Amino acid sequence: xxxxxxxxxxxxxxxxxxxxxxxxxxxxxxxxxxxxxxxxxxxxxxxxxxxxxxxxxxxxxxxxxxxxxxxxxxxxxxxxxxxxxxxxxxxxxxxxxxxxxxxxxxxxxxxxxxxxxxxxxxxxxxxxxxxxxxxxxxxxxxxxxxxxxxxxxxxxxxxxxxxxxxxxxxxxxxxxxxxxxxxxxxxxxxxxxxxxxxxxxxxxxxxxxxxxxxxxxxxxxxxxxxxxxxxxxxxxxxxxxxxxxxxxxxxxxxxxxxxxxxxxxxxxxxxxxxxxxxxxxxxxxxxxxxxxxxxxxxxxxxxxxxxxxxxxxxx
Numbered sequence: 001x002x003x004x005x006x007x008x009x010x011x012x013x014x015x016x017x018x019x020x021x022x023x024x025x026x027x028x029x030x031x032x033x034x035x036x037x038x039x040x041x042x043x044x045x046x047x048x049x050x051x052x053x054x055x056x057x058x059x060x061x062x063x064x065x066x067x068x069x070x071x072x073x074x075x076x077x078x079x080x081x082x083x084x085x086x087x088x089x090x091x092x093x094x095x096x097x098x099x100x101x102x103x104x105x106x107x108x109x110x111x112x113x114x115x116x117x118x119x120x121x122x123x124x125x126x127x128x129x130x131x132x133x134x135x136x137x138x139x140x141x142x143x144x145x146x147x148x149x150x151x152x153x154x155x156x157x158x159x160x161x162x163x164x165x166x167x168x169x170x171x172x173x174x175x176x177x178x179x180x181x182x183x184x185x186x187x188x189x190x191x192x193x194x195x196x197x198x199x200x201x202x203x204x205x206x207x208x209x210x211x212x213x214x215x216x217x218x219x220x221x222x223x224x225x226x227x228x229x230x231x232x233x234x235x236x237x238x239x240x241x242x243x244x245x246x247x248x249x250x251x252x253x254x255x256x257x258x259x260x261x262x263x264x265x266x267x268x269x270x271x272x273x274x275x276x277x278x279x280x281x282x283x284x285x286x287x288x289x290x291x292x293x294x295x296x297x298x299x300x301x302x303x304x305x306x307x308x309x310x311x312x313x314x315x
Contacts, residue, residue, distance in 0.1 A: 057293065063286035070280050082287035092288065094263045095271045098178060102267065103246035106185050110242050111235065113190040118197035119227075132198065136191040143188070147252035150184045154256075171257055174264035181265055184252060189245055193238050200234035201227070240300050247296060268292050 064082050066075035086092050117135045124131050138146065153160045154170045161168055170180040204227065212222050250270050253259065259266035259274070268288065276285030 060286040060289045060293075063282055064290050066283050068282040068286075069284070075283070078283070082283045083291070085284055086287050086291065091263055091266070091271060092268075095266045095268045098263075098265065099247055099267045101178065102182055102185065102249070103243060105182050106189075106246050107239065107242045109186050110190045110193055111238060113186065114193035114197050114238070115228075115231070117190065117194045118201055119223075121194070121198060122201050132194075135194050138188050138190075139192040141188075143251035144255055146184070146188055147255035150180075150187075150252070151256055154180055172261060174261045177257055177261060177265045181249070181253065181256065184256075185245070185249060188252075189242065193242065196234050196238050197231060200231045204230045236304060239303055243300060243303065244296060247292065 063075070065077060065079060067078040067081065068075040121128060121131045121135060141149070151159075151171070154168075156162045156169050156172075157166045161170070170176045208226050208230075209222060212226055217225070247267070248269060249267060250273065253265060253267065253270050257265045259270055269292065272285050272288045272292070275281050275288065
């Protein structure tokens with residue numbers, strides 16, 4: 001009797017183990033299938049990413065260690081000579097500080113205007129759609145068209161500002177040309193950034209504002225204690241966008257000033273273009289590209305990880 005019961009229990013245990021192993025193997029197969037399906041869906045994007053992003057980056061890194069200009073028939077390995085030449089290039093440092101000025105001014109100004117426009121568009125009672133469309137309209141204008149519009153505005157005598165004072169030559173003066181470009185860049189991207197803040201404002205609970213008003217908080221206190229802290233996640237994303245935009249301006253720069261007068265408005269990306277395609281110094285251009293990408297990665301990573309710890313994410 002006991003032996004029969006023991007045999008039955010052992011048989012049941014064996015059956016349970018077999019069923020468990022079968023279920024485990026099935027779960028593993030399903031997991032692999034889901035993983036394979038996920039990679040299959042990502043494959044087209046990965047192909048484009050590899051061809052147009054990863055490969056050019058790797059190619060630039062390799063090319064940065066070679067002398068490849070009109071002075072040599074074939075690329076010659078030169079180690080860090082291209083990087084040394086870049087750091088000794090006065091034009092590179094002019095472009096670096098021009099880009100730094102553009103970033104330092106356009107990033108906070110664009111975010112400030114975007115927040116102000118978002119608050120206004122969010123609180124206006126009539127014509128919200130028209131107000132938002134008016135603020136975002138510059139975003140839909142192509143960069144080349146926007147550059148031509150602002151060239152007309154800045155043109156002496158015949159331009160819009162020329163009617164006010166024919167002596168104003170903003171783009172021809174090295175002291176004012178970069179500021180003219182900065183104004184144009186802020187005008188172009190502030191409306192686009194506003195859309196993110198409008199979305200962020202809609203994500204804030206109305207109960208917080210109602211409770212603050214009941215407690216007698218002023219509009220300034222509500223903004224500084226509730227609105228702005230709750231918009232931190234949006235600000236992190238917008239900060240990275242505006243920062244990268246400050247280093248990507250080429251189209252309107254080429255149309256409006258071509259880096260002049262002198263190098264007063266020249267920036268890193270346009271100087272890389274000039275070095276690689278006008279001067280045919282591919283090795284040096286690659287070295288500057290690597291430095292620019294590394295700089296943007298470091299700055300954006302620091303901004304993200306530092307600000308992310310201070311952000312509040314509403315679950």
